[in-house]
Structures are given as C-alpha cells and as structure tokens.
Amino acid sequence: MKGNLLPNLTTIAIIGISMLIFSSFSLIAFNLTSFLKAWEEKIEIIAYVKKGVALSDVEGLLKKIRQFEGVEAVKYVSSYDAMAFMEMKLGHQKDLLDGIQPGILPASFEIRLMRDFRNTNNIKDIVSQLGQLPQIDEIQYGQEWVETFLNLVHLFRITQWVLGGLLLMGIIFITFNTLQLTISSRKEEIEIMHILGASPSFIQVPFYIEGLIQGLIGTGLAILFLFYLHYEVLLYKVFFLYVTPSMKEWLAGIPILFLPPEKIALVILGGMVLGFFGSLAASMRFLQYQV
C-alpha cells in the first residue's frame, strides 16, 4: 500500500468535509431540538379557581387533577402567591399594587403535562376534563400559540429526518465513489496480488481497515473543526459581537450547546462505519477473484 499518500489524503479530506457538513447539520438540529424542548417545557395549563372555593377543597381538587391522564405535576397558586409573583415581576414599580387586596387575584392550578401529552389533542382533552370541575372558572393554555408551536415542532422533526436522510445518502454516495477511485488507483497492485495467489482476505482486509481508519481520521478532524467553529467563531465572534442585549436576554436559559459526548461518539462511529462499508462496497469490483 506504499505510495498511496495522495489518494489516502484525498479520501480523508472528502470524508472529513462530508462529515463536517453532516455533523454541522446534527449540531444545528441538536440545538434547535433543545431550543424547542425548552419551549415545550413551558407548555402548561392554568386553571383559575372560582371565588369562594374553600381552601379545604383545594387538596381534593389537586388530587383529582393529578389523576388526569398525562398530568405530570400540579401546583396550587393561591391569591397571595399570585400577588407575590406580581410584586416580583413589577420590581421597583411594585408600589402600583398598593391598596390592592391579594384576594382580588384568583387562585389557580398550574398544570404541567407529561412530554408525550404535550400535543393539541391531549391538551384539549385535559382542558375538557378540567372544565367539568364545578370549582374551576377559566382555563388558559395559549391555544393559538401552543397549536402553532406544536405544528412547528412537528414540521421541524419531519424536515430534520428528511434533510438528514438526504444528506446521509449524498455522503454515502460521495464516499463510495471516492473510495472506489482510491481502490481503482491500485488496480495494478491488486492485479499482481491476484496473479501471485494472494488470499482474498490478504487483499481485502487492508482496504477495509484503511477505510475504517480514513473514516475515523476524517470524522475526528471534522468534529475538531466543528468544535473550533462552534466556540471560536459562533459563540465568541457571532454571539457576543452581533447578538443584541435584548436578544441575549431572550435567549438566556437556552444555551447554544455543542454535541454531547454520546452524539460525538455516534458521529465518529458513523464515519468509521461509512469508511468500512464504503470500502467494502467500492472494492467488490476490484478485490475479488473473478473468472
């Protein structure tokens, strides 16, 4: 396998660029997913309690609501809690609330849903069950916003799979052709091995190992470069220089993440599998004894 430095470097570069595109896509998809998850967490139903409902009834209501299918947690917010929250929100302007009795604000239940139940149908189902409780007055869950958001999430997930799949197919195609070119550049050497009676494994295994190593190096370099782009360029140059303070505040709590170790391992493994099976498929034509 001597004297094949250039084809090997070309293969590594092509696998590297392909995997950089794929891992960039994965990184964007991962961040958008965590962004959407963070927003999904905010989906909750607020059920306001009618005035005059005794505090002793609250415990029973809490128990009942917790038993609804899909409810993860229920929090009772008394009139006093609501007032304290308003005061906190108003900050320096809390004087505006002077003279207002806490009792004027209605008590409520804040209901968090289980992940699988954060969809329009299940929300409507829970809302309808809540509406049947005589102690409940008004129910809010930002119907329009939730529906739009959930549709967006659905659309994003489909787009992610379709685009990811197409990208992967493109990468497999490019890698396969590159490896085929690399192997065909050694056609003479392979022919000589065949003439001399080399065993199929002697001829094939080094190509598979080479594909595996090329996949590992190419993908490893892609991840390193992506890491550099993520921290040095995106976070420090773009985020800190071009994102306005108000946007930063809005984005607070939704960090821009790098791929977690298990996803990095998966991408690297994917690159190795790509190199290995790419070599396997590309070599079919050249490496076997044909009669």
Add this chain to the structure above:
Amino acid sequence: MIQLSHVSKTFPSRISALSDVSLQISAGEFAFLTGPNGSGKTTLLRILYCAERPTSGDVIVNGIHITQRGFRKIYQLRRTMGIVFQDFKLLKDRTVGENIAFALEVTGHSPREFGKKVSAILNRVGLQAREEDSVLSLSAGEQQRVAIARALVNNPSLLLADEPTGNLDDRMTAEVMNIFTYLHHRGTTVVFATHDTDLILRYPYRVIHLRGGRKVESSA
C-alpha cells in the same frame, strides 16, 4: 499436470477464442504454445490460471478440476504455478528485492524468510547485484528476469509464460530462454506461449499450434 478436454471459449461479444481444444501436458514437460495473433494462446493460458472460465469442456491443472462447479479456491491454484507476462507486471515503485519479496508476502511467508529466499532466486537469474535497485532502472531483459524470479520464488511446479520474450531483443531473449531451459531441466513444467517461430525452431521442445482457436498440430 495439464489436461484439457473439448474446451471451447466464446466471449459475450460472440467471438470464439477457442474451439474444442483437447490436449495433455505431462509433468516436467516443456511445451511451446504457438500460433498467429488471435489464435487463442492467451485465452488458453488465462483458462489455465483461472482468469477465464471456458464456455464448455473440462480442465484439470495440477490435479485440480478447475472447471468443476463450485470451484472457488483460485488463489490456492495460483500458488502452485508461476505466471510470466510480456509486460512483466512489476510494481514500479519498488526495488527488485521488494518485488520478489512481495510474492512471498502475499503467500503468507514470514518476513524472516524473505532475505534468504530473495537472494537465492536473484542469484539464479543473475541479478544478485541489483537487489536494491528500482525496477525502473533495469533493462527490459532484466525486468523480465525479475518477473521470472518472482514467479519462481515460491517453487511452483508449473510455469506459464505469455509471450515473455515479446519485448526483448535477441540477446535478452537468449538470457531469458536459458533460465526457462534450466527450470525445465530441474523438473518444472513449462507452457510457453509465443508467436516467434524462429525461437521455437531453436529448441527441441513440443510445439502446440493453434489457429483460429483450434488446435491444428501438436508436435515434439
């Protein structure tokens, strides 16, 4: 050693390369395979080393029934033979010694054996002083001797040569023929394809004539 029974070969383009060829070459025999271009010499040799499968007929080489259905161990058959080509088929980016050691490497010999075996075989073909030289620095005759040395390093019982002197001048042809003669005297079976009738006349070996894919004559 070699037995062909009613062997025919027609390519997918419907060109008939061999037609009902039957012949037998005994162990230790030297046989010239001759005929004009396109007579089927190369196709016959390719069938013997399993680079082609005949359309019909039976072939036995070194006791292996290579036309039998399910025969897959081509590499094992090739290890029992040495093959020499007109265009040498050497690895051009390697030295003389490395080219020969490559034949040992691919057949699973330990690298410890390489040095001794390579020197011995180079000594036999008269190239012991060129072991470290690049094959590109050699003359055509020397390159063919390297190819022969490579074919012989695994001690094959059968040597197939396809126009091995086709690119060589008379002096170099004589050098190469001396090696083949030596090998024949040592007991190696040699099948030597050539269209050079002058060359054939100089040696007292059996001649198998092919014309248009048919065996027309076989004479000692």
